[in-house]
Amino acid sequence: MSDQIRLKKGLDLPIAGAALCEVTARVTPDLVAVKPTDFRGLVPRLLVKEGDAVQAGTPLFADKKNPAMVFCSPVSGTVDAVVRGDKRKLLEVRVKADGKGAAVKTDVPDVSSLDKKAMTDLLLQAGLWPCLKQRPFGTIADPEADPKAIFISGMNTAPLGADPEFTLKDDVADIQAGINALGRLTRGGVHFSLCAGKSSKSVFHKLSGVVFHEFAGPHPAGNVGVQINHINPINKGEVVWTVDLHLVAVIGRFVRKGVYDTRRLIAVAGPAAVNPSYVEVPAGVCMKELAKYFGEGDVRVVSGDVLSGEAIGREGFLGFYHNQVSVLKEGHYFEMFGWANPVRSKKFSFSHAYPAFLCSKKKYEMDTNENGGERPFLMNDVYGKVLPMDIYPVQLFKACLAGDLDKMEQLGIYEVIEEDVALCEYVCPSKIEIQNIIRSGIDLMLKEM
């Protein structure tokens, strides 16, 4: 039924605290926020002011370059605060929920009758267009672009990631509707990847209108960027779009019911999480609502996974694209002769320099300690072991550091975003901030192009 792609390189991080497959809360939040910073390269223009009444689906701000692209409130209530940072940069638009659940209602026509333009306008107007990301570079999809194809990853290999087979098992009809809608946007088809070996048992295997692919292997096999690289790699001048599976369900819900409903099941997990499990929340939910999962002490609350997520703090807000909250202990401690300890059984290492690789089943209580000081690039062969793409990582990183646009292009900057090289950063013995290097490279490309 589909091609199988087996990836050998990578690493399934053995981190403790995986979420149990049960839903322990359905949160109706008091406070949510929409963060322009969740969207790469976005310059927002505010459409509301403090005190305005909004409904779920009311635009809060728009893209300055393309006013038709709006970003909506996920709940009904009043605009509580507009938070700005340095140089008045818009950071958050907070909405205090009234709990009434009033929503903007749209009459959605039969999507199979729509052409690309009409479908695009529909999603733009509904505030759902930002669900679509574009490769290269991971920006919001350009509505004018003609994507080669649309890719959806139906598997999640990220550490402690929410399992779509569980979180979306009741949303298959929504996902089907979402795929039907996305299919109107490209002539190249919608590609959907599943975990090899389990695909026939998957709740998604009966979806229609998609091209199935099967992937096997450790993380980052579930990353859509890695999958694109093996299915149909991006060349210079080409554009593909990607959508997170849980956002496909959001699009589908809109298509079926005409409302902006971003509720999703998120995994609250991690070594420092109390009762790690699944919780139903809308986009942008305030972490205060989840306080009982974080426990006491010096913990870091991460929106997203521990490799590429964003630290948001106990009072921060869930990212637009995220369906996971990771909780870690902060690693503010000294470890005497830690590097010389022959065993160091409490720490995991991908390298064979510690005996950790001998016990493959063990899970580790990881924390945020860096486990060493920053050094120059030295062990140049470790990165390739966790990057299952035809790319020379060190050469690409160095091109980014040097700001050499030609070299970056030649070495494959179009094919990666930060999350794809996150494992390279994890295993780096020199503790180099590789995701930041790639980020600065991408930002430079965006600026110069």
Place this chain on the structure above:
Amino acid sequence: MALRNTVDKIKPTFDEGGKLGWLHSTFDAFETFLFVPDRVTRKGGTHVKDAVDLKRLLIIVVLAMVPALLFGIWNLGYQHSVVFGLGWGFWQMVWYGFVKIIPLYLVSYIVGLGIEFASAQMKGHEVSEGYLVSGFLIPLIVPVDVPWWMLAIAVAFAVIIGKEVFGGTGMNIWNPALLARAFLFFSYPSKMSGDAVWVGGLSKALAGGTPWKGGEVVDALSGATPLSHASLDGLSAAGTSVWNLFLGNIPGAVGETSVIAILIGALILVCTGVGSWKIMCSSVLGALFVGWLGTMGGVTDIPCWEQLLMGGFAFGTVFMATDPVTSAQTETGKWIYGFLIGALCITVRLFNPGYPEGMMLAILLMNTFAPLIDHYVVNANINRRLKRAKTV
């Protein structure tokens, strides 16, 4: 912990603005040696990090060299005892070797680390651990009787010209330890070659005309390395069996003689993944290939596999060709790089009887060409990408 408290107490003195703020890098180096720092992962990066750091990897390299060092210490005493007919016991031999090697280590580390610390201090960087390995290597590959001041100059040359001018650890083109040896070799050839330099005390005895105990029986030939003999007369004329070569109880540089000790080191490096098995394998293949060509072509009578046991080949292959900074960086490149090292080393041995040890220059030459090899390997990747774009 008492030690931690002490460190915390004196720390402010070394912070910026403190009385000894200019020694910040030095303090940091010692502090991080004692304690893995309490620093946590930063914004925009991974929130957890692997337990491994450079200290760990480099200490493994040092550990891997320890068997060769221990054997070398004993062998120094043994060779001295044999040549001078002293009939020493085991501990006397070990003591002699120990006394001989300690000053070399002191010179190597004091000069090398001194420069590293000073340059880190000047740049305001953290001190990199790279020299721990280079400093450990150098005494293992130089003649044991090398004057200390020469060694000091060689180390200073290797660290400053070979490494710091390129930007420090991780940026150098040539292996610093080999550079130190090459410096000695070309600057002070009389101390670096010839038959006598590889046995402790021998060159001094020859020069001073000191009468040896039982001197007339054990003639100077005992001091010659089998390699220089083999290159002229074949192995049996050197009076050394294959077993001796393998075990290493022959004259030679401290760390280089014992293939068995080096193999233990190789095992450690390969099992921990710190040293590239690809480079080691391909270097052996390259040596076997040229050695075989040599016997086929009638250039030499030495079977190709015996070449692997002689001279600095094994040591160079395991500990110096695999240096992650100066070797080829791409996986394909490593095969080419290693193969050429082995091949070049044996080529030098076969065709240059005046200078029979080719390993040092083979590695340095391939260090020089490693970026070129990588360039072509990476270009192949770039071309694949371009071709893919055209065919679509």
